Amino acid sequence: xxxxxxxxxxxxxxxxxxxxxxxxxxxxxxxxxxxxxxxxxxxxxxxxxxxxxxxxxxxxxxxxxxxxxxxxxxxxxxxxxxxxxxxxxxxxxxxxxxxxxxxxxxxxxxxxxxxxxxxxxxxxxxxxxxxxxxxxxxxxxxxxxxxxxxxxxxxxxxxxxxxxxxxxxxxxxxxxxxxxxxxxxxxxxxxxxxxxxxxxxxxxxxxxxxxxxxxxxxxxxxxxxxxxxxxxxxxxxxxxxxxxxxxxxxxxxxxxxxxxxxxxxxxxxxxxxxxxxxxxxxxxxxxxxxxxxxxxxxxxxxxxxxxxxxxxxxxxxxxxxxxxxx
Amino acid sequence: xxxxxxxxxxxxxxxxxxxxxxxxxxxxxxxxxxxxxxxxxxxxxxxxxxxxxxxxxxxxxxxxxxxxxxxxxxxxxxxxxxxxxxxxxxxxxxxxxxxxxxxxxxxxxxxxxxxxxxxxxxxxxxxxxxxxxxxxxxxxxxxxxxxxxxxxxxxxxxxxxxxxxxxxxxxxxxxxxxxxxxxxxxxxxxxxxxxxxxxxxxxxxxxxxxxxxxxxxxxxxxxxxxxxxxxxxxxxxxxxxxxxxxxxxx
Numbered sequence: 001x002x003x004x005x006x007x008x009x010x011x012x013x014x015x016x017x018x019x020x021x022x023x024x025x026x027x028x029x030x031x032x033x034x035x036x037x038x039x040x041x042x043x044x045x046x047x048x049x050x051x052x053x054x055x056x057x058x059x060x061x062x063x064x065x066x067x068x069x070x071x072x073x074x075x076x077x078x079x080x081x082x083x084x085x086x087x088x089x090x091x092x093x094x095x096x097x098x099x100x101x102x103x104x105x106x107x108x109x110x111x112x113x114x115x116x117x118x119x120x121x122x123x124x125x126x127x128x129x130x131x132x133x134x135x136x137x138x139x140x141x142x143x144x145x146x147x148x149x150x151x152x153x154x155x156x157x158x159x160x161x162x163x164x165x166x167x168x169x170x171x172x173x174x175x176x177x178x179x180x181x182x183x184x185x186x187x188x189x190x191x192x193x194x195x196x197x198x199x200x201x202x203x204x205x206x207x208x209x210x211x212x213x214x215x216x217x218x219x220x221x222x223x224x225x226x227x228x229x230x231x232x233x234x235x236x237x238x239x240x241x242x243x244x245x246x247x248x249x250x251x252x253x254x255x256x257x258x259x260x261x262x263x264x265x266x267x268x269x270x271x272x273x274x275x276x277x278x279x280x281x282x283x284x285x286x287x288x289x290x291x292x293x294x295x296x297x298x299x300x301x302x303x304x305x306x307x308x309x310x311x312x313x314x315x316x317x318x319x320x321x322x323x324x325x326x
Numbered sequence: 327x328x329x330x331x332x333x334x335x336x337x338x339x340x341x342x343x344x345x346x347x348x349x350x351x352x353x354x355x356x357x358x359x360x361x362x363x364x365x366x367x368x369x370x371x372x373x374x375x376x377x378x379x380x381x382x383x384x385x386x387x388x389x390x391x392x393x394x395x396x397x398x399x400x401x402x403x404x405x406x407x408x409x410x411x412x413x414x415x416x417x418x419x420x421x422x423x424x425x426x427x428x429x430x431x432x433x434x435x436x437x438x439x440x441x442x443x444x445x446x447x448x449x450x451x452x453x454x455x456x457x458x459x460x461x462x463x464x465x466x467x468x469x470x471x472x473x474x475x476x477x478x479x480x481x482x483x484x485x486x487x488x489x490x491x492x493x494x495x496x497x498x499x500x501x502x503x504x505x506x507x508x509x510x511x512x513x514x515x516x517x518x519x520x521x522x523x524x525x526x527x528x529x530x531x532x533x534x535x536x537x538x539x540x541x542x543x544x545x546x547x548x549x550x551x552x553x554x555x556x557x558x559x560x561x562x563x564x565x566x567x568x569x570x571x572x573x574x575x576x
Contacts, residue, residue, distance in 0.1 A: 099487045106453035110460030115538050116421050118451040140343035144542040186466035194491040250505040256339040257363050265575040276339040286573040301549050310556035316559040320566045
């Protein structure tokens with residue numbers, strides 16, 4: 001029996017960046033509860049990654065490795081997690097509030113009749129309760145919520161928790177989880193994956209975001225933002241106005257009706273800072289704003305601002321950042 | 327085609343959120359409420375599917391306070407045929423608690439699909455639709471940007487990590503709407519008039535389990551005042567220096 005069970009995600013033969021955050025926080029909570037940390041890894045050809053979970057602090061690693069887990073599907077993955085819960089009986093189940101975690105967390109909560117605390121930014125355990133802080137209204141307020149079900153499922157917001165540092169000599173016993181998933185169990189079948197231009201990270205997990213607003217004047221000017229994003233190793237975001245105008249795809253939208261993000265660096269270019277946009281990015285660690293209007297609300301949340309025309313400032317910034325890289 | 331759409335009454339995204347005097351909820355003064363935007367997208371899609379088929383009905387289901395009558399009438403004006411108002415007796419309820427109320431009221435009814443928004447814009451949990459599917463033993467496809475329901479099968483485009491998946495699923499099934507699935511319409515005058523006559527079934531939801539408690543609601547941490555580094559491109563070198571040496575983010 002473990003105090004905490006952590007589901008860690010994999011991508012392209014590696015643990016995802018979020019795994020270190022989940023295991024780091026999972027370890028801290030397991031110690032608080034006076035118990036151990038189990039990790040569960042699900043996928044195809046992922047058994048070799050169990051060692052990495054051990055290095056990141058897991059005391060035991062449960063592995064569900066089968067072809068049926070090659071692509072993510074909530075039906076199959078849920079079966080594996082339910083089996084892992086049976087093997088581990090944790091007080092607390094943690095996973096990332098990623099695209100995958102947002103499907104699996106609720107499904108697991110339903111399957112185990114556990115309270116779900118979703119997309120949280122801090123977790124504490126005391127007097128038999130799990131207490132979290134969780135941004136609500138896209139971050140316009142923070143709720144402190146306590147849950148007391150026998151197991152609690154918490155999904156942790158990416159880029160918020162302190163990642164565990166790998167310890168090279170550390171290892172953990174590995175146990176196989178036979179989820180017993182048959183192809184017929186998969187009710188939602190992925191028939192095809194449509195090609196996408198980029199293999200970029202989802203915005204919510206990106207370290208650096210370069211976002212453009214209506215002040216960019218038109219979609220034809222996005223080339224300079226793409227170059228800036230490339231120079232700084234970031235991904236592109238957009239304001240609602242820009243998405244509504246059809247200049248950029250909706251998956252780039254940051255804000256209350258788009259994605260809530262907390263990257264290390266958020267560069268807001270030609271974005272005035274509507275309340276619903278600020279709600280979606282105000283927890284970024286460092287915010288840079290470039291805008292022609294010195295009174296724009298974005299400057300009230302920005303750490304650093306440049307008052308000026310984006311079309312003029314951005315190429316110079318890109319050039320300076322490129323020089324740094326060389 | 328019998329389609330259910332679950333909607334939630336939420337503060338408008340332009341609303342300023344202030345914490346109420348009890349420190350546990352929001353101050354309702356001056357806050358406009360709307361149908362949560364993703365739920366509105368789900369509703370629009372359901373109405374479009376019904377209209378294209380020329381048959382069937384769209385039922386709106388809303389778990390919410392008495393005031394949610396306004397959002398229910400709005401949904402009926404947008405083209406839903408009838409509504410079920412599950413009246414919230416108050417008390418804290420997490421996504422599992424809300425989903426139980428919905429699932430318990432849906433279980434005995436006949437339907438081909440249930441549509442949800444991918445998340446409400448107040449609780450931001452992205453969870454209720456998925457939990458309802460589990461509680462009813464139905465398959466679920468989340469983050470749907472395109473949807474076709476035909477001959478007992480649903481084909482959905484899902485915004486997955488790294489690409490769009492084309493997912494096929496047997497009906498009945500649950501879908502959660504992502505932006506792009508449909509553009510919600512403004513109700514016509516005729517729609518608004520007709521909505522007044524459409525049936526709304528009212529059911530009082532049971533009290534919550536009490537396993538979840540909202541202890542406190544706080545305003546977000548204020549960001550420390552930033553600085554304007556300068557004007558125009560001349561300010562760029564100073565900005566880069568600050569990002570490297572002070573913020574240490576590049």
